[in-house]
Amino acid sequence: MAKLPKYYGGKETEKKWQNFWEEEGIFKYDENSDKPVFSIDTPPPTVSGSLHIGHVFSYTQAEIIARFYRMNGYNVFYPFGFDDNGLPTERLVEREKGIKPRDIEREKFNDICLEVSENVENDFKELWQSLGFSTDWDQLYLTIDERSRRISQRSFLDLYEKGYIYKKESPALYCPNCKTTVAQAGTESKTSPSKFVDLKFELENGDDLIISTTRPELLPALVAVFVHPEDEKYSDLIGSKINPPLFDLEVEIKADPKVDMEKGTGAVMCCTFGDTTDVEWFKEHNLALRQVIDENGRMNGLAGKYENLTIKEAREQIIKDLDKEGYITGTRKIEHPVNVHDRCEHEIEYIVKSQWFINIMDHKEEIKKQGEKINWYPEFMKQRYTNWVENLKWDWCISRQRYFGVPFPLWYCSDCEEVILADDEDLPVNPLKDEPNKTCPKCGSNDFVPENDVLDTWATSSVTPQINARWGENDDRMEDIFPMNLRPQAHDIIRTWAFYTIVKSFYHHEEIPWKNAMISGHVLAGKGSKISKSKDNAPSSPQELIDKYSADPVRYWTAGARLGRDAEYSTEVIEDGRKLINKIWNAIKFSIMNLDDFDKKQEGPKNIIDKWILHRLTETIKKATNYLEDYEFGLALSTIEDFFWGEFCDNYIELSKQVFFRGEEDEQLGTQKVLYRVAYDILKMFSPYLPHLTEDLYQRFFSDFEDEISIHIADWPEANEDCINKEINYEMEKILEFVELIRKSKSENNLSLRHPIDKISYECDYEKVDISKAMKQISFLLWIDKVEDDFEPDYTAESENGKLRIKIKWGEK
Structure with missing residues (x-):
């Protein structure tokens, strides 16, 4: 007979079984198995620093599901990836190495990115292994590795050929801090303090018109003033000219129903560009373009004497000059939402650039319907997806002015500017180093200019199902694992990762990417504040928790939350x-x-x-x-x-x-x-x-009686209907009520549960309940010597409903 030590071994035991699982290949995906496949599109964590307990929270929840389905007879495909291409990795290198990508030669910077990301990925893998993740590490992918680059570029070519991709010079969301365009999904709304400034504009007749603005630095970008067509106080001014203060400009007053008559004075500056409404007016009213902010976030020559000032510097100086010249009639402090880049929290600007876009706006209804085909857990998360699609205002801009990323697989003819696409058999290509093996189909030229931009990180992350399924590769396994069974992810990236993956899958295959979406919540540091890398507000690192408590108690904490709900970090639960x-x-x-x-x-x-x-x-x-x-x-x-x-x-x-x-x-x-x-x-x-605990106990005893090498590939427990007996369950409920009444009696008399009972008598008014069936066990449990009716009791008690009554004669301790 196996004899267990007094205490469980903890962290040392955990390492033992982690090595055992790896050596025995317990969690390998078997491509030759005839079992049904359960495939999981695991989020590849971004290589942008260390993981925090929020990652442990959501990733462990998904890992629990992987283990459950493996025990239910599925051939579980549970891979891991690391999202190491693009801006997050560049910013990590900037922080760790103190260098900017444009300070050194491009290829050298990319080599440093690869070196740094490899070190971080090794740390990530070690953490997941120390938590006992049942991942098949043979399926590991990196979003910058050769296969991922090839499939990402294949995705671009496929969408281009199908007409979903286009290039256009257009106002684009732009982060001056990161010096790149961003997509709408890459922005967040952040409440920021600001100041409403009431300014005097001069009308044609010499009168003043007061207009309120939070961005006086955009005065040199003024292209129109808008009022509401039903605003009677301005009806006579529509079509007339108006001049802004400080700058020698003349623009027309126009009418548009999007003007909020209750905001400010009801007259609104339209500058190119301050917000999305400016962009809409620019397009709808065919307005002039006056772009005064350059790609470095500084004022350009159109700003006159304010040239080269940062946006903030220009705002402060222009307000001083307006006040000095008597143009300000009032100011008031406000708190208002501003659009910021989710990677650096720097305010977003709008820059006109020639960019590549994926057409979203023409297919919003179809994309919304794709989301309705997916089973969302919890179900209310589907509405978040629907709301996002319905409120989209931009096509997906996939151009990024960065270094470390997947290159666009194309060149331009230097003579006629025709787009020259790479051939699939040549992928992956780097147009900065590779030449197309063809001539220009339009003019026959052999002279080409490479595309310098790289693809948006999400343009690759959005094809993780295809990367896992090796779409278009010699060992393509799309039929085996696509659409995937499960996408586990946090709710904050429904608008990015879920949305983009659904779009790509629909455009490529007219199919949903996965059947089920499991949406986790966030870990809160307290007072509703989400734990995040950028805030550095985690109370402890994951490795510190594992070192202190071992892995299984930490896993227990992650599993205590409701799906989709945020939860506070709690050492008490651990x-x-x-x-x-x-x-x-x-x-x-x-x-x-x-x-x-x-x-x-x-x-x-x-x-x-x-x-x-x-x-x-x-x-x-x-x-x-x-x-x-x-x-x-x-x-x-x-x-x-x-x-x-x-x-x-x-x-x-x-x-x-x-x-x-x-x-x-x-x-x-x-x-x-x-x-x-x-x-x-x-x-x-x-x-x-x-x-770890369950494997240890299994191997110490139960493995002698069972066939499986590990408990984690044993069958999930069977609910044997032959064991269902409601009559016995009812009877035992009442017997346990009787036990509890005796326990309570001892407690009320300040006696331990082991205090002897010399004699006891009982009456039971429940029909079909025979306490005597269990009286031997009850007597042994509660130290009862005899069951008798005729004695003088020391204590009497009855149940709350009066159905059970007892008399007790206490024994001597």
Whole structure:
């Protein structure tokens, strides 16, 4: 008989089983298996620094689901990737190495990016392994590796040929800090303090018109003034000219219903460009272009004496000059939303550039319908996707003026400017180093100019299903894993990663990328503040937590949240995980102690307690399984825990002790059979959450009776309907009510549960309930010597509903 140590081994034991899983290939995806595939489109974490506990929170939740489906007979495809191309990696290099991409030769900077990202990726992998992730590391991909670059470029070519991609000189969202265009999904709204300035403009007749603005630095970019067509106070001015202060300009007053008559004075500056409304007016009214902010975030020559000032410097100086010249009639402080780049939180500007776009606006309804085909967990997250699509105002700009990224697979003819696309068999290409093996189809020239921009990071991340499925490669496996079964991700990137992946899948394949989307919440540092890299507000690093508590208690904390809900970081819950681990260890230790000479061929349950625990086990399995199939890992864990702590530990183990210590042999054999089944099924249900502990206990005892090399490829517990017995369950509920009444009686008399009861009598008014069936076990559990009717009681009690009544004569301790 196996003998367990007093305590579980913790972190050292975890490392042992992590090595075992890797050496034995327990979690390998088998391309030759005839099992149904369950494929997971795991988020490739961005290589932009260290991971925080928010990552541990959401990634572990998805990993729990991977383990559940593996135990349910699926050939689980659970890969990992690292998103190492593009701006986040560049910014990491800038911070760590103190260099800017334009300060050194492009290829040398890219080599440094590769070196830095490799070091970070090794740290990431080590963290996931230390948490016991059941990933097949043979499926690892990087978004900058050769296959990913090839598939990303193949995606561009396919969309170009299908007419979804175009190039156009157009106002684009631009980050002066990162010196690149960004997509709408790459921006966030941030509340910022500002100042409304009331300025005097001069009308044709010499009168003044007051206009309020928060951006006086855009006065030299003024191209029109707009009023609402129904605003009576300005109706006579529509079509007339007006001059701004400080700058020698004359523009027309125009009418447009988008003007908010209640904001400011009801007259609005239109500058190219201050916001999206300016862009819309520019296009709808065919206005002139006066772009006064350059790509470095400074004022250009159109700003006159303010040239070369930063935006902030220009704003301050222009306000001073306006005040000096008497143009300001009033100011007031405000808080208003501003558009910022989500990577650096710098305010976004609008720059006219020639950019590549993917057409979104012409297909919004179709894209919205694709989202409706996906099962969203929780379901309300689908509305976030729908709202995002409905409120889109821009096509997807995929050009980035950076160095480290996937290049556009194209050149331009230097003679006629024709776009020259790379051939698929030549991918991946770097147009800065490679030449097309063709002549210009339009003019026959052999002289080409490479595209200098790189693709948006999301243009590659949006084809992670295709990268996993090796789309278009010699070893293409699209038929095996696409569409994928599951996309786990956080709710904040529904507008980016989910949206872009759905768009690409629809445009490429007229298919959804995955059948189910499992949306996790964030970890909060307190007061609703999300833990993030940029804020550096995590109370502890993941590795520190693992070093202090070991992996399984940390995993337990991640699993306690409701799907899609934010949760506060809690060391108390991690401590609860440690307590649970100790309790499981001791409960299984007791079970093993009483399974000496156990034989799986023994006959089944003989008494009501054994039959009852099998009924409750079956109900627990069914309930937990249903929750996990709906990706409600937290509710499933709560269900399993309630059964373990309540029915199994508090009642079944305690009541079954009499059988092992005093019972007849045939009853002992039946209880052994039940105890083995329940203990093993409990371990299997806990195994997705606490993989190291459950593997250790499995290998110490249960592996001698089971065929699988690891508990994690054993079958998920079966809900045996033959064990369902509602009559026995009802009867045991009342018997346990009787037990609780005795326990309460001891507590109210300040006696320990082990204090002897010399005599007890009881009355039960529940129909079809025979307490005597379990009286041997109850007497042993609660130290009852005799059951008699005729004695003078020391204490009487009854249940709240009066159905159970007891009389007690206390014994001597």
